[in-house]
Amino acid sequence: METKKKIFTAAPLPFMGQKRKFLKQFKTALKQYPDNAVYVDLFGGSGLLSHTVKSVYPDAKVIYNDFDNFRERxxxxxxxxxxxxxxxxxxxxxxxxxxxxxxxxxxxxxxxxxxxxxxxxxxxxxxxxxxxxxxxxxxxxxxxxxxxxNCVRKSNYSGVGYLEGIEVVSKCYKELFGNHKDTVNVVFLVDPPYLSTDAGTYKSYWKLRDYLDVLQVLDGTNYFYFTSNKSSIIELCEWIETKTPMSNPFTGAAVESMNATVNYNSSYTDIMLYKQWTHNIS
Structure with a gap:
C-alpha cells in the first residue's frame, strides 16, 4: 500500500519568518493560479511555501532557492x-x-x-x-x-519527504529571476527578509536599496509578495506612483493580511499581495 505523503503545516525545523500562519490564505489564493505553472521561490527561506505549492499542485515544477542552506540543516x-x-x-x-x-x-x-x-x-x-x-x-x-x-523539545524532529519533488538551488535571487523571467507560465514567490524587522538569522544584512531592488521582479510578472506594515513598502510605492513617472507594482494586486504577535506587548500586520498578468500565464 502506498504511504501517504506528509503535508507539513510548518517547517520541520525552527526558522525565523516562515509563513506557517499564512498558509490558509496562501493556499486559497494559490487555487487561482494554474496547476501546471513553474513556481520559483526566490527567497526560499525554510522552503515552506515551496512545499505547500508542491502539496497543492503535485505536477507543478517548483524551484526552491535555498540561499540560507536550510537543506544542510x-x-x-x-x-x-x-x-x-x-x-x-x-x-x-x-x-x-x-x-x-x-x-x-x-x-x-x-x-x-x-x-x-x-x-x-x-x-x-x-x-x-x-x-x-x-x-x-x-x-x-x-x-x-x-x-x-530549559525549553527542550519533548519529541524528535523529522523532515522526511519535505523537499520531495522540489528542485533545490542556491543562487542570488537576481540570477534566479533572470533565469526564469521569460519562462512561459511562471509564478514568482517573493518573500524577502522584512524591512524594519529582525533578520538576525539570515546570511546577509539588507539595506533599503536591497528591498527596493526586489520590487523590480514584480514588474509584469505573476507573483506572491510578502511584507509587513513595519516596512511601509506599499505606502512608498503608492507615493512613487503619485509623485514620479514610475509605476506601482502593486496596482491591481489582491491583498490579504493577518495580525502576527511577537510577544505580549508587540505585534505587527503580515501582508500578502498577489497578482496575475494574463498575457504570460494560462
Missing part, C-alpha cells in the same frame, strides 16, 4: 535529534522553562561542545531548546555567553 536532523536527546537526559529532572545554572549548565555546555567538536551543530534549532523564546545564536562561542533556559 535538514540533512543533519539525525545529529540534531541526537544532541537534543542528550540535553533531554541532562535536564530530565530540571524545572521546565527555568534558568539553567550551576553544574547543570556546565553539563549542557559540555554536551553541546562535544557535538560541536564532532563536526556539526544546528545552532538555530538548538537555540529553541535552551534559549529564551525568539532568541538565537549561530556559534558555540555566542552560546557560551548566553543565559540558558
Amino acid at each position: 535538514l540533512e543533519n536532523i539525525d545529529k540534531t535529534n541526537q544532541l537534543i536527546e542528550g540535553l533531554r537526559a541532562i535536564l530530565s529532572d530540571y524545572p521546565k522553562d527555568s534558568r539553567i545554572i550551576g553544574r547543570t549548565r556546565d553539563s549542557v555546555i559540555a554536551c553541546v561542545k562535544l557535538a560541536h567538536e564532532g563536526g556539526y551543530v544546528d545552532y538555530i534549532t538548538l537555540s529553541s531548546s535552551i534559549l529564551f523564546s525568539m532568541k538565537y545564536v549561530l556559534s558555540f562561542e555566542a552560546l557560551e555567553k548566553e543565559t540558558l533556559y
